[in-house]
Amino acid sequence: MSQEGQNGNDRIVVFTCNWNPYSALEAAARQGETYPANVYPIRVMCLGRLQPGIILKALEQGASGVLLLGCPPDECHYESGNTHAEEVFHKTQALARLLGLRDEQLGFDWVAVGDGQAFAEKVTAFATAAGGNGTQIDADTR
Known part of the structure; x- marks a missing residue:
């Protein structure tokens, strides 16, 4: 992954659970919602399967920020994947601080x-906070 995304903007990686968050991404496309063009959603079957290494690897490879979007409490398809993902996020955040990364470079919601x-809205707010607030695109152009 290069240091910059399209139009010279920093890349933002968004890991989305296959269930609620990914359906929200699809709904955003149907509803004509927009978010920055330098946001790269990556669908995983369950956010609870991610480990700190893969999250930090995205930053190592040039992403200016990584956002984890999971299913709300009590809505996890696998029962506890969302709470496990939140625990992994906090571990990753602690490691990132040790590495000198800014808190704004990691997000969970x-x-x-x-x-x-x-x-x-959440993706756009995170991209702005992480420093990658590039050109807006329609969600359905992905």
């Missing part, structure tokens, strides 16, 4: 099933 507006 929940997204309800089909909530395209919330998906676009």
Whole structure:
């Protein structure tokens, strides 16, 4: 991954759970929501399967920020994947601080099933905070 995304903007990696958050991404496309063009969603079957190494690897490879979007409490398809993902996020955040990374470079949030507006808003807010607030695109152009 190069240091910069499209149009010279820093890349933002967004890991989304296959269930609620990814359906929200699809809803964002259907609803015509927009988010920065330098956001790269990566769908995983369950956010709880991620480990600190893969999250930090995205930063090592040039991402200016990594956002984890999971299913809200009590809505995990695998029962406890979302709470495990939150624990992994906090471990990763502690490691990132030791490495001298800014807190704004890592984010964690929940997204309800089909909530395209919330998906676009959370991704855009994170991209701005992480320093990668590039050109806006329609979600359906992905």
